[in-house]
Amino acid sequence: xxLRCIFLNCIQRIKYGWQRFILYIDQFKSIAxxxxxxxxxxxxxxxxxxxxxxxxxxxxxxxxxxxxxxxxATRFRIDTGExxxxxxWIDKNAR
Numbered sequence: 001x002x003l004r005c006i007f008l009n010c011i012q013r014i015k016y017g018w019q020r021f022i023l024y025i026d027q028f029k030s031i032a033x034x035x036x037x038x039x040x041x042x043x044x045x046x047x048x049x050x051x052x053x054x055x056x057x058x059x060x061x062x063x064x065x066x067x068x069x070x071x072x073a074t075r076f077r078i079d080t081g082e083x084x085x086x087x088x089w090i091d092k093n094a095r
Contacts, residue, residue: 004076007072007076008082011083011086014068019085021058029051062089066086066090067086067090069083069086070086
């Protein structure tokens with residue numbers, strides 16, 4: 001197996017693993033907040049800030065993995081659905 005095949009396999013695994021994890025995060029964010037929190041503007045803002053702060057390290061790790069995917073794909077001149085998906089995620093989740 002040559003280096004290109006090994007790299008493509010790594011990209012697929014990174015993309016698959018992080019995309020599944022990001023899906024779980026999106027599902028977590030979609031959970032309805034308690035009614036008492038939803039009806040209070042300050043409590044709602046604090047709740048949303050807390051959720052974002054809790055998820056930030058995970059999202060940063062995913063961003064790092066997808067950025068690495070893009071950098072290596074550019075370096076090795078690889079353009080596949082996986083590398084385009086990495087770029088799409090970065091574009092969608094810009095800071």
